[in-house]
Amino acid sequence: MKTALRDLLLHALDSLRRxxxxxxxxxxxxxxxxxxxxxxxxxxxAAMLLAKPLGRKPREVAETLxxxxxxxxxxxxxxVAGPGFINFFLTDRAWHEEIRRALREGVRYGHSRxxxxxxxxxxxxxxxxxxxxxxxxxxxxxxxxTLSRLFSATGWKVYREFYYNDAxxxxxxxxxxxxxxIKGIEPDDPRWPADGxxxxxxxxxxxxxxxxxxxxxxxxxxxxxxxxxxxxxxRGLDEAAPGTTGYQxxxxxxxxxxDAIRQFAVAWLRREQxxxxxxxxxxxxxxxxxxxxxTEGEVRRVVERIAEQGHSYEADGALWLRAxxxxxxxxxxxxxxxxxxTYFVPDVAYHLSKxxxxxxxxxxxxxADHHGSLARVKAGLQALGIGIPKDWPEYVLHQxxxxxxxxxxxxxxxxxGSYVTLRDLIEMAGLDAARYFLxxxxxxxxxxFDVDLARxxxxxxxxxxxxxxxxxxxxxxxxxxxxxxxFEQHEALKHLERLRGEFARCVMVEISxxxxxxxxxxxxxxxxxxxxxxxxxAGAFHVWYNAEQFLVDDDDLRNAxxxxxxxxxxxxxxxxxxxxxxxxxxx
RNA sequence: GCGCCUGUAGCUCAAUCGGAUAGAGCAUCGGCCUUCUAAGCCGACGGUUGCUGGUUCGAUUCCAGUCAGGCGCGCCA
Numbered sequence: 072m073k074t075a076l077r078d079l080l081l082h083a084l085d086s087l088r089r090x091x092x093x094x095x096x097x098x099x100x101x102x103x104x105x106x107x108x109x110x111x112x113x114x115x116x117a118a119m120l121l122a123k124p125l126g127r128k129p130r131e132v133a134e135t136l137x138x139x140x141x142x143x144x145x146x147x148x149x150x151v152a153g154p155g156f157i158n159f160f161l162t163d164r165a166w167h168e169e170i171r172r173a174l175r176e177g178v179r180y181g182h183s184r185x186x187x188x189x190x191x192x193x194x195x196x197x198x199x200x201x202x203x204x205x206x207x208x209x210x211x212x213x214x215x216x217t218l219s220r221l222f223s224a225t226g227w228k229v230y231r232e233f234y235y236n237d238a239x240x241x242x243x244x245x246x247x248x249x250x251x252x253i254k255g256i257e258p259d260d261p262r263w264p265a266d267g268x269x270x271x272x273x274x275x276x277x278x279x280x281x282x283x284x285x286x287x288x289x290x291x292x293x294x295x296x297x298x299x300x301x302x303x304x305x306r307g308l309d310e311a312a313p314g315t316t317g318y319q320x321x322x323x324x325x326x327x328x329x330d331a332i333r334q335f336a337v338a339w340l341r342r343e344q345x346x347x348x349x350x351x352x353x354x355x356x357x358x359x360x361x362x363x364x365x366t367e368g369e370v371r372r373v374v375e376r377i378a379e380q381g382h383s384y385e386a387d388g389a390l391w392l393r394a395x396x397x398x399x400x401x402x403x404x405x406x407x408x409x410x411x412x413t414y415f416v417p418d419v420a421y422h423l424s425k426x427x428x429x430x431x432x433x434x435x436x437x438x439a440d441h442h443g444s445l446a447r448v449k450a451g452l453q454a455l456g457i458g459i460p461k462d463w464p465e466y467v468l469h470q471x472x473x474x475x476x477x478x479x480x481x482x483x484x485x486x487x488g489s490y491v492t493l494r495d496l497i498e499m500a501g502l503d504a505a506r507y508f509l510x511x512x513x514x515x516x517x518x519x520f521d522v523d524l525a526r527x528x529x530x531x532x533x534x535x536x537x538x539x540x541x542x543x544x545x546x547x548x549x550x551x552x553x554x555x556x557x558f559e560q561h562e563a564l565k566h567l568e569r570l571r572g573e574f575a576r577c578v579m580v581e582i583s584x585x586x587x588x589x590x591x592x593x594x595x596x597x598x599x600x601x602x603x604x605x606x607x608x609a610g611a612f613h614v615w616y617n618a619e620q621f622l623v624d625d626d627d628l629r630n631a632x633x634x635x636x637x638x639x640x641x642x643x644x645x646x647x648x649x650x651x652x653x654x655x656x657x658x
Numbered sequence: 659g660c661g662c663c664u665g666u667a668g669c670u671c672a673a674u675c676g677g678a679u680a681g682a683g684c685a686u687c688g689g690c691c692u693u694c695u696a697a698g699c700c701g702a703c704g705g706u707u708g709c710u711g712g713u714u715c716g717a718u719u720c721c722a723g724u725c726a727g728g729c730g731c732g733c734c735a
Contacts, residue, residue: 103674110678119677119715129715153678154715199735239735389733400661400731407733414735442662443730470663471728512671515663517728519670524684528697531684539697550694584674591674603672606682617690617699636694658697 072169072583073102075145076113076159083139084117092135095124104584111150111158112580118155129155166579167567173582173638174560181585181645186227192357192425192464193219194232195436196348200340201245202268203486204347204493206472207438210518212493213509213651214469214598215436216353220649221593221601230430233355234421237337238362239414244268245340246333252277253326270488276339280322280332287319288341347493352502352651359424361417369420370412373455374405382454397450415444419451426452426459433464434596439515442468467596469514474499476522500525503652507534510650511602533606537643538655540609540616544640545656547621547633556622556629560637563630570631574615578639581608585642589649598650605646612639 080100087093098120105114118133125132133151140149147162173180195215198208219229236242248267256262258269267273279286320338323331348354364370374390377383382393388408395402405416425433437445445466452459474481474491476499484495496505504525511533512518528535551558570579584604592600621632644654 099675101675101677103677105678106673106681107679114677116677122715156678236735241735387733391733404733409733411733413733418735438729439663440729441735444735446661468663513664516671517664521670524670532697533683535697536683539695543695543698547694554694587674595675599672600674603682607672610682613698614700616694617696620693622694658695 072145072161072165073113073587076102076115079140079143079146080115080117080136080157082141083136086141087135087139093121093125095121104587105158110152110156111160113159113161115157115159116155118151118157122155133157163568163571163576166576166583167570169583170567170570170579170635170638171564173585173641174564174634177641178645180641181589182224182226183586183590184226185590186222186225188226188228189431190230190429191222191227191432191434192230192232192428192430193222193434193436194234194425195434195467196353197232197234198344199236199239199241200337200344201241202270202340203272204344205487205490206474206493206496206520207469209351209493209496209505210469210472210509210514211436211438212348212351212353213506214467214514215434217506217510217598217601217650218434218436218467218593218596220651221589221598224589224649225593227432227593230357231353231355232357232359232425234359234361236361236414238365242333242337245336246329248273249276249280249336250326250329250332253280253332268488271486272340272343276336279339280335281324281326283322283324285319285321286335286338286342288338288345347497350497350502351493352506359421361421364417364420364424369424370417373416373420373423373451374412376456377405377451377454380454380456382456392447392451392454394447394450394454397453399446399450403447403450415447415451418444418448419455422448422452422464423455425464426457434467435464436467436469439468439470442466465596467514470517472509472518472520474520474522481522496520503538504532504534506651507537507602510598513597513599533602534652535658536613537605537609537647538653539658540612541640541643541647541654542656542658543612543616544636544643547636549657550622551633554622558630558633560634563634566627566631567634568631569628570635572619574618575632575635577611578608578615578635581611582638582642584608585646601646601649605643605650608639608642608646612636612643 077100080102084093098117100115100117100120102113102115105111118136119129121132122129130151133155137149137151137157140146145161145165147160149160150158152158176182193215195211196204196208198204204212215231219231222229244264244266245268247264248269251260251263251267252273258267318338320335322335325331374383377392378390382396383405384391384393389404390406391402392405393402403415404413406412422433422435449461452463453461474496481491483489484492486492486494499522500508500520508520508525509518524531525534548558570576585608588600588604592598619632621629621636623629623632647654
């Protein structure tokens with residue numbers, strides 16, 4: 072609807088320009104929804120932007136613009152108001168047409184092609200396989216997955232990526248912890264490894280290792296990823312798009328083979344993380360191993376390239392990146408004096424791989440406690456000198472999550488020890504509430520997850536409020552069935568003019584906002600906009616539902632109302648689907 | 659000390675690249691079920707947008723400073 076109005080205005084500007092009444096360039100005009108009904112449905116600020124260069128009063132410019140607007144059946148009337156706003160009041164017909172569109176497009180309503188099929192890589196969670204996923208990962212998973220769904224809806228080809236370290240010191244620590252458990256050493260024993268992982272899950276890994284179990288992580292890893300990276304950079308993304316291949320590790324049962332223990336433990340935890348994420352409705356397209364960057368020489372290549380570009384120097388026996396040339400606040404070690412690389416170099420190599428694989432956009436989601444690494448990775452990418460834009464990749468940082476239950480913070484779980492796990496959260500709050508609550512807030516503000524509220528089956532709980540609106544429409548259909556009332560949509564669409572009054576109107580207005588919300592949420596990487604919107608749509612629907620009876624005797628009126636209820640249900644279902652929340656037919 | 663994030667109603671949070679009179683829910687108080695699910699609806703109460711300046715037609719939004727909270731600042735990842 073916005074674009075239709077924009078076209079009208081541009082048309083008006085054009086005709087003024089032809090008349091010589093306007094000699095300034097087209098302003099960067101904004102058409103927006105009004106906050107108050109008095110100001111019409113949409114408002115435009117063009118006149119205020121033009122006033123200065125023209126040296127005329129804004130309201131005068133507005134009048135001129137309004138007079139030049141072409142005829143159409145979208146706009147009922149136009150007013151010039153306030154400092155020079157052009158306010159548009161739309162015809163009922165305009166709203167009815169939008170409802171027709173929503174019903175016609177069905178599951179596609181709210182989708183767009185603005186991504187034009189280009190590739191976007193969304194990296195999120197990226198937890199190391201050293202323990203169960205915690206609530207911070209849960210927030211990342213919900214946000215990243217919802218963002219991915221939003222990108223899909225706006226016409227992007229989305230690749231969900233999970234990057235993990237499968238070789239470093241933390242993994243060694245994991246292997247040592249499991250080995251200690253295998254040998255019957257408890258965390259409080261003096262022989263327990265320093266900084267060992269103390270959670271109960273370590274005992275489970277040890278016991279499965281001793282009993283010779285085979286575990287399979289169901290997703291692409293290892294050789295497959297290396298092959299994928301190599302081939303995709305040659306052939307383009309689509310041909311090399313990964314399927315799902317499993318990999319299996321069978322426990323050797325030998326307590327002294329630390330390497331075997333490590334491999335088994337990593338696979339064991341990878342499987343557990345996969346299962347938890349799948350239970351959370353999240354699946355990845357690409358699992359990317361940090362180790363593959365070393366075996367393929369990618370890390371070395373990055374360092375050499377940066378050196379060739381003259382952005383490195385040697386000092387104190389180490390090789391440094393001159394990160395200060397690229398906005399970082401200090402230079403950073405790339406290769407330590409012992410010859411190994413610091414963690415951010417493979418990170419640069421990994422992002423380079425994304426670039427080479429053709430990601431037009433790359434979104435990297437990180438916990439805010441890692442924000443320090445952002446500047447140096449960007450500096451590294453710039454130092455390569457291969458024309459990577461400064462705003463690539465885009466980062467989404469999410470702040471901490473605390474879990475509150477019974478008015479007190481929950482800090483521990485039995486399995487993991489010192490933190491609350493994703494699994495705990497799903498068990499405490501349920502899938503739908505967990506996903507909704509984790510994305511309902513802007514990611515850069517801290518989140519207090521109130522378990523009691525998430526569990527509440529009352530009007531306090533926005534998830535139930537939204538789902539209830541959906542279930543109510545379904546219930547209306549059950550009633551129609553019971554009363555043998557027939558509803559035919561194409562017949563109903565002929566009588567939408569029977570939808571009058573503020574209640575139905577508010578619902579129509581809300582429905583028409585959906586495509587704009589989806590677009591804005593994807594563009595700005597702010598999935599919380601969608602969560603908030605759905606609550607507002609559900610609110611408008613509940614008000615209407617209470618004010619007007621749908622199943623009336625007047626056939627045309629009844630059909631029109633049911634059609635609008637159906638459109639509401641469609642948008643609720645589409646929107647909830649993008650959040651990964653179910654849309655129940657009854658509650 | 660430096661960097662990033664946050665500060666909006668008693669509480670939890672919104673506010674569409676700077677828009678008009680800052681909005682919801684909860685809590686409190688008062689109403690609505692012989693009608694499609696009351697897991698709902700209606701009404702009332704509630705604000706110096708942390709503070710001080712600046713930019714302009716207009717600032718919760720942008721800039722500077724300041725206060726408070728969170729997170730970072732390693733040849734750890």
